[in-house]
Amino acid sequence: MSVIEQGSPRKKTKSVYISTVISIALVLLMTGLLGLILVHAKNLSKYVKENIVLNVIVNDNVNEGDVLSLQKDFEKDPYVLRTEYVSKELAAKNLKEDLGEDFVEYLGHNPLLPSIDIYMKEQYANTDSIQPFIEKISKSSRVKEVVYQESLIDMVNKNIRIIGIVVLAFTVILLIIAIALINNTIRLAIYSQRFLIKSMQLIGATKNFIRKPYILYGIIHGLIGALISILLLIFTLQFAQKQIPELVFLRNWYEFGAIFLIVVILGILISGLSTYFAVTKYLRAKSHSLYR
Structure with a gap:
């Protein structure tokens, strides 16, 4: 210095x-x-990508044990980050909170079906990866339909x-x-x-x-x-x-x-x-x- x-x-x-x-x-x-x-x-x-959800709607005649078994099968897939099982009761509760009124009491029954929410891994959260995945899981007789926002994912x-x-x-x-x-x-x-x-x-x-x-x-x-x-x-x-x-x-x-x-x-x-x-x-x- x-x-x-x-x-x-x-x-x-x-x-x-x-x-x-x-x-x-x-x-x-x-x-x-x-x-x-x-x-x-x-x-x-x-x-954002890991919170894009695929709603797998399960047939009403499938018992809870089979739904949980299906959920485990989904979790083994390399595309899947995590899953959440939404029972009919939980789905009704969530919808009731969103609507602000008890629609089950009004209808006299719960029309909602159980579902499994699937969250994809970041690298697979795109239409090119999701479409083949949906086609694969839709082949199961326990799956009624798969719902997701394709336009949102693309955007x-x-x-x-x-x-x-x-x-x-x-x-x-x-x-x-x-x-x-x-x-x-x-x-x-x-x-x-x-x-x-x-x-x-x-x-x-x-x-x-x-x-x-x-x-x-x-x-x-x-x-x-x-x-x-x-x-x-x-x-x-x-x-x-x-x-x-x-x-x-x-x-x-x-x-x-x-x-x-x-x-x-x-x-x-x-x-x-x-x-x-x-x-x-x-x-x-x-x-x-x-x-x-």
């Missing part, structure tokens, strides 16, 4: 370093926020694809901007040290000797900036979950941890490389060009 600070006031040097760290932290914060949006979008897509998959493409494109653009901003910030910081760099070179210091402290502190600044951005990301995440409690269902700390790790790696890598190239530029520069 003492090598770098020679030739410039301590306060000015600290000010440059602090502004560099803050700039890196803010840029990494934006990158991390986009990463969190990507994770939430991915988890939301998975949540969900279409919108998810569009959103995925848009977010991916935005991610690439923001990453390029982030690299450019951090690089420019570090170049400006090194610019204030250009005379010191050239002076050390003129008195015989090797290029690696000159680069080493700058790169080291560049890496440290990148790490500090990354840690600051991670703290801000955690605060933002907690605040968002308080404002939108439903986000808790999309929370995945393993994926969040991966994003935080990527932020740290980006901070260190971009800062270190930018410092290397910035210092190298002034090592190669002619003395008279430093005044430009």
Whole structure:
């Protein structure tokens, strides 16, 4: 540090370093926020797909034991995530709650049939996979019909694809901007040290000797900036979950941890490389060009 600070006031040097760290932290914060949006979008897509339900209506003459046996057969299928058995009584209760009145008492009997709700695995929650599955299970004599919202499934998959493409494109653009901003910030910081760099070179210091402290502190600044951005990301995440409690269902700390790790790696890598190239530029520069 003492090598770098020679030739410039301590306060000015600290000010440059602090502004560099803050700039890196803010840029990494934006990158991390986009990463969190990507994770939430991915988890939301998975949540929506895995909650698309196929209602398998069972014939009225099938006893409960056979229905439960049929349910177990469905659960063994590789396409199926989980199933729920809905008895006639439970179906009547649910419909009564939806209607707000007791239709069974009005009709004098329960016209509803037992059913099995099937929830597909994420990768199979599309029309191309669901149609063959329905054809297969419909062959059972115990199954009366299978009801599902085909248009909803198509719309969900279409919108998810569009959103995925848009977010991916935005991610690439923001990453390029982030690299450019951090690089420019570090170049400006090194610019204030250009005379010191050239002076050390003129008195015989090797290029690696000159680069080493700058790169080291560049890496440290990148790490500090990354840690600051991670703290801000955690605060933002907690605040968002308080404002939108439903986000808790999309929370995945393993994926969040991966994003935080990527932020740290980006901070260190971009800062270190930018410092290397910035210092190298002034090592190669002619003395008279430093005044430009």
